[in-house]
Amino acid sequence: MIRLLLAEDQRMMMGALALLLGLEDDMEVVAQVPAGDEIVAAALETRPDVALLDIELPGRSGLDAAADLRDQLPSCKVLIVTTFGRPGYLRRAMEAGASGFLVKDGPVEDLAAAIRRVLAGERVIDPGLAAAALSAGPNPLTPRERDVLTAAVDGATVADIAAKLHLSQATVRNYLSAAIGKTGTRNRIEAVRAARRNGWL
Amino acid sequence: MIRLLLAEDQRMMMGALALLLGLEDDMEVVAQVPAGDEIVAAALETRPDVALLDIELPGRSGLDAAADLRDQLPSCKVLIVTTFGRPGYLRRAMEAGASGFLVKDGPVEDLAAAIRRVLAGERVIDPGLAAAALSAGPNPLTPRERDVLTAAVDGATVADIAAKLHLSQATVRNYLSAAIGKTGTRNRIEAVRAARRNGWL
């Protein structure tokens, strides 16, 4: 029996997948968690063979959780299953030790197949996405630029960002300007969107 | 047999739901469409009793499709199933003649139950959401303000928006300012976010 852990915040999706995978003869869903910060605890308790993780989860990112799992339960393979096929996500998933990366756009049938392949030691990666990840190149943003950009997503003003990050306003503007330059965009909004699209966030 | 149509752009979700609902004795999935502009054609061909529609679909919004269905195939009940429980969405769904409104956050079990209730003539609405929709009040934005705001989502400058909508830059700024005022926010980014959150977009 292949023991599975599911992490996914859309409960309907998680429930559907759990039922579906449970129908496979050789699979068994041993844990379902709706938040990123519950993954490790659930995994340590239930000892799954494969963990299916969404990326955008409340509490803790699925990518971070993947890294945690690699450290604390290396026997457990990680398969990232996400809505957004962003190049930077794939890259980070690989760095976090994930064994596979699927987008939810694909057919359900792929899922069980991917699980078996991952368990056999293979790496399963969406082929189109792999190309995009390679052509996109690595993240050009420095850590600080990322911080400032992420702080700017919800419409915060320069003053807000400066206060949140304990920086001078002028410094914030400089970082913002640098990020805008590196993303080849015209203002912070476009910069944020471009960075997100690439998974640089 | 209850004949079902599914419209959903995340194929994995759609596939999982189709399989799952197909397991119910009295249900049968007769159509699966991944785009909003294919819904009506598929419905006319397959004559479903209930259509499960996502809102954010490529091609045409599920809400618009719901209105189309009411006109062209009134025998078909519409159940909106969406990720985002935005008050304005619920309101618009009701105006488009939908019989039910579920969020994907809920458990899968609810789904089959909701389908049966909708078919029995009941209205199925997430209770928490109904309260939010009532307390949020109707959309305060004028059509033009909406246009300008939606044109601003991807970081377009005032000049871009003016060009796209064939308006003077000053006019665009005025609409933007009005929208900012009505949403009680501080700049266009916050205004866009607030409007989206409420489903005023």
Place this chain on the structure above:
DNA sequence: CCCGGCCCGTGACATTTGTCAGCGCGCTTC
């Protein structure tokens, strides 16, 4: 050791953005 990169800051500058007061036009509603 020196170079380069990242970090954090300054000051000055042009541009963009948001606000306000007003104008005329057309429509609906009372």
Place this chain on the structure above:
DNA sequence: GAAGCGCGCTGACAAATGTCACGGGCCGGG
């Protein structure tokens, strides 16, 4: 027909934003 509202426009103003050149400190690699 007057009042109210949405539409589109103008002009002017303050504030926020983006750009540039520049400084210093800290670190790691050649």
